[in-house]
Amino acid sequence: MQFGIFTVGDVTTDPTTGVTPSEHERIKSMVRIALKAEEVGLDVFATGEHHNPPFVPSSPTTMLGFIAAQTKTIQLSTSTTLITTNDPVKIAEDFAMLQHLSGGRVDLMMGRGNTGPVYPWFGQDIRQGIPLAIENYALLRRLWREEVVDWEGKFRTPLQGFTSTPRPLDDVPPFVWHGSIRSPEIAEQAAYYGDGFFANHIFWPKEHFQQLIAFYRKRYEHYGHGKADQAIVGLGGQAFIRGKSQDAWHEFRPYFDNAPVYGHGPSLEDFTEQTPLTVGSPQEVIDKTLTFREHFGDYQRQLFLMDHAGLPLKTVLEQLDLLGEQVVPVLRKELAAMRPEHVPDAPTHESLKAAKDQPAVA
Amino acid sequence: MTARTIAVVTAGLSQPSSTRLLAERLAEATRAALAVDEVGVEVIELRDLAIDVTNTMLTGFPSPRLREVIDTVTRADALIAVTPVFTASYSGLFKSFFDVLDNDALDGKPVLLGATGGTERHSLVLDFALRPLFAYLRATPVATGVYAASSDWGSVSATGALQQRVERAAGELAALVSAAPEAKPEDEFTSVPFEQLLAGN
Numbered sequence: 001m002q003f004g005i006f007t008v009g010d011v012t013t014d015p016t017t018g019v020t021p022s023e024h025e026r027i028k029s030m031v032r033i034a035l036k037a038e039e040v041g042l043d044v045f046a047t048g049e050h051h052n053p054p055f056v057p058s059s060p061t062t063m064l065g066f067i068a069a070q071t072k073t074i075q076l077s078t079s080t081t082l083i084t085t086n087d088p089v090k091i092a093e094d095f096a097m098l099q100h101l102s103g104g105r106v107d108l109m110m111g112r113g114n115t116g117p118v119y120p121w122f123g124q125d126i127r128q129g130i131p132l133a134i135e136n137y138a139l140l141r142r143l144w145r146e147e148v149v150d151w152e153g154k155f156r157t158p159l160q161g162f163t164s165t166p167r168p169l170d171d172v173p174p175f176v177w178h179g180s181i182r183s184p185e186i187a188e189q190a191a192y193y194g195d196g197f198f199a200n201h202i203f204w205p206k207e208h209f210q211q212l213i214a215f216y217r218k219r220y221e222h223y224g225h226g227k228a229d230q231a232i233v234g235l236g237g238q239a240f241i242r243g244k245s246q247d248a249w250h251e252f253r254p255y256f257d258n259a260p261v262y263g264h265g266p267s268l269e270d271f272t273e274q275t276p277l278t279v280g281s282p283q284e285v286i287d288k289t290l291t292f293r294e295h296f297g298d299y300q301r302q303l304f305l306m307d308h309a310g311l312p313l314k315t316v317l318e319q320l321d322l323l324g325e326q327v328v329p330v331l332r333k334e335l336a337a338m339r340p341e342h343v344p345d346a347p348t349h350e351s352l353k354a355a356k357d358q359p360a361v362a
Numbered sequence: 363m364t365a366r367t368i369a370v371v372t373a374g375l376s377q378p379s380s381t382r383l384l385a386e387r388l389a390e391a392t393r394a395a396l397a398v399d400e401v402g403v404e405v406i407e408l409r410d411l412a413i414d415v416t417n418t419m420l421t422g423f424p425s426p427r428l429r430e431v432i433d434t435v436t437r438a439d440a441l442i443a444v445t446p447v448f449t450a451s452y453s454g455l456f457k458s459f460f461d462v463l464d465n466d467a468l469d470g471k472p473v474l475l476g477a478t479g480g481t482e483r484h485s486l487v488l489d490f491a492l493r494p495l496f497a498y499l500r501a502t503p504v505a506t507g508v509y510a511a512s513s514d515w516g517s518v519s520a521t522g523a524l525q526q527r528v529e530r531a532a533g534e535l536a537a538l539v540s541a542a543p544e545a546k547p548e549d550e551f552t553s554v555p556f557e558q559l560l561a562g563n
Contacts, residue, residue: 184552184553188556
């Protein structure tokens with residue numbers, strides 16, 4: 001089981017001080033947060049990709065490469081990489097390069113992006129979101145798996161005798177997750193290829209994501225990759241932690257009340273009741289996170305959103321201390337104890353390489 | 363034995379409310395006109411859900427109790443929708459409720475439209491405001507809509523005329539409901555097989 005954090009990379013005013021970080025400060029904070037994630041023993045850091053203010057991470061592999069140079073163990077990932085508006089050729093090249101630089105500590109999560117205006121900036125149309133995701137990803141897979149590619153499709157210029165460079169590290173393409181909030185087609189896609197499926201599992205009630213995950217598991221089995229309970233599932237989550245529950249509620253409330261996405265709407269009480277958000281002591285975060293397994297089955301990756309709504313860097317780093325030292329070790333132990341033997345871990349470069357080098361059993 | 367469910371959405375804000383009163387008359391007349399063994403009528407007062415509806419716009423998901431109401435409306439065999447006239451149209455709360463429904467929630471659903479106002483002068487609100495809204499939602503509004511002004515409640519003869527309109531509209535709704543198969547909930551998550559998606563279908 002992998003534990004980590006995912007960041008949207010938003011620049012948001014701290015509602016308690018009125019201070020808005022500069023883009024430069026936010027970018028440096030994201031890096032600091034990633035380094036801290038490794039220091040406190042987390043397994044994964046994932047960054048979003050956005051091309052419009054108030055978000056800063058437009059160039060994920062640049063940032064992840066910079067982080068890779070300063071870390072040793074943490075897995076670098078995305079949440080998400082836009083498979084619709086990025087050229088799949090550039091994704092193939094950028095992430096293969098990152099594999100080499102980071103020693104294989106890379107996977108990525110495909111997403112479509114739901115901001116309409118972004119599509120035309122990159123020559124695309126949001127109404128073609130699903131067909132773009134399907135065609136581009138099919139090409140991306142071939143670019144990583146076939147030395148020389150001849151290809152023709154609907155959305156980009158044809159390729160004749162094209163070789164994507166560098167080739168993936170050890171000829172092992174990065175593991176891919178697919179993220180979706182509401183599209184069964186994307187769950188179907190993940191299941192078809194035997195890839196991972198990630199439900200962002202924040203801001204919305206679990207029931208919605210339960211349907212999607214159940215559908216993905218069913219289709220994973222249908223396509224013959226294993227039993228439904230062996231499908232590779234990742235979940236988001238959101239927490240604000242302090243030693244004492246009432247301190248967490250008191251400190252987080254102004255951030256919640258003014259947050260982008262859900263601020264000025266439901267009460268913090270309703271939102272923690274209705275969505276995966278947990279505000280409280282380490283034990284309360286542990287208890288709520290353990291319910292995720294009951295709702296979704298044994299799963300492979302848990303990412304928390306810890307750095308949004310204008311929380312200052314200092315607070316976020318304190319949150320990571322609490323998460324890494326008091327929450328995750330308990331979750332690791334408890335979830336491992338409950339996990340049946342036949343449920344696999346999330347694939348890594350090492351495991352995929354070992355599987356490739358091992359001759360297939362007849 | 364057949365059973366039918368009619369969802370009644372009323373957007374009146376005062377209590378007692380003439381909008382609610384009209385909604386109940388429409389529901390009662392429809393129940394009487396339906397020749398089936400069992401008719402379930404679910405009355406939904408939007409006033410009680412005003413904050414939940416607004417929160418849904420802000421968060422993108424309904425609270426559990428609003429979810430329940432949305433499911434009731436979506437699964438019902440027919441809908442009776444009644445709004446007061448505010449500033450020359452349906453009320454904001456009325457529109458907001460239909461804004462938070464899924465786009466296909468009312469596909470093909472028989473609907474009876476009703477409105478209330480202080481004077482008769484707004485009666486065309488049914489045809490100029492409500493009917494286009496439900497046409498967009500691909501519902502099937504019956505030909506007769508019922509508008510009730512203060513004067514319609516004022517005398518026995520006036521109320522008698524209103525009652526005739528109510529019964530005509532209810533009869534039209536009952537005819538549509540009787541002709542339709544019973545509503546069945548759908549499985550939300552289905553996808554075409556991936557080979558088809560890959561082939562561009």
